Amino acid sequence: MTPTPRELRAGAWREYFRSIEQQSDDLSAVVEVVREAALDGNGAHRPLREIRYDTRLRLLELAVGAAVAGELPVRYFICDPRAIRVLEADELTAILVEDARRVRTLIRLYPGWGSLHQGSSLDPT
Numbered sequence: 288m289t290p291t292p293r294e295l296r297a298g299a300w301r302e303y304f305r306s307i308e309q310q311s312d313d314l315s316a317v318v319e320v321v322r323e324a325a326l327d328g329n330g331a332h333r334p335l336r337e338i339r340y341d342t343r344l345r346l347l348e349l350a351v352g353a354a355v356a357g358e359l360p361v362r363y364f365i366c367d368p369r370a371i372r373v374l375e376a377d378e379l380t381a382i383l384v385e386d387a388r389r390v391r392t393l394i395r396l397y398p399g400w401g402s403l404h405q406g407s408s409l410d411p412t
Contacts (some may be wrong), residue, residue: 292374292383300340300371304347307338307380307396314396316351318363321383321391335396336360340368347384349394365392 295303307314316335333351337360340347345367352360367387374381382394 290374290376292372292381295371295373300347300368301342303371303373304338304340313399315399316349317393317395317397318349318351319393319395321393332397333361363392 314335315332316338317330317332319330334353335349335351337348337350347365347368349363350360351363352358365384365386368384369387370385372383378397380396382396384392384394386392
């Protein structure tokens with residue numbers, strides 16, 4: 288059976304991203320801005336360190352990259368998301384976020400890479 292995309296209700300965003308952080312599987316992330324005819328990004332897989340939605344600030348924050356001494360993760364901030372659509376399959380979770388300016392960001396999560404909890408610096412509350 289082919290998975291189908293679904294739209295998340297805004298009230299479920301925080302818990303959805305919290306559930307991703309609590310997964311025991313290691314994940315890698317590819318984050319790309321969707322342009323008219325193409326994706327803007329290099330498509331590089333990086334270990335997903337953190338992902339969360341702050342309801343007060345209306346901000347989706349991701350941190351990706353190796354937790355190696357002297358290296359900092361790359362942080363992505365998506366302000367004021369208006370719609371979040373997800374497609375979940377065993378080999379991939381695709382999250383399409385559209386913000387207030389109608390900019391769309393595609394986040395692809397792959398199992399088997401990195402650790403969310405190693406090197407985490409975001410407040411989990």
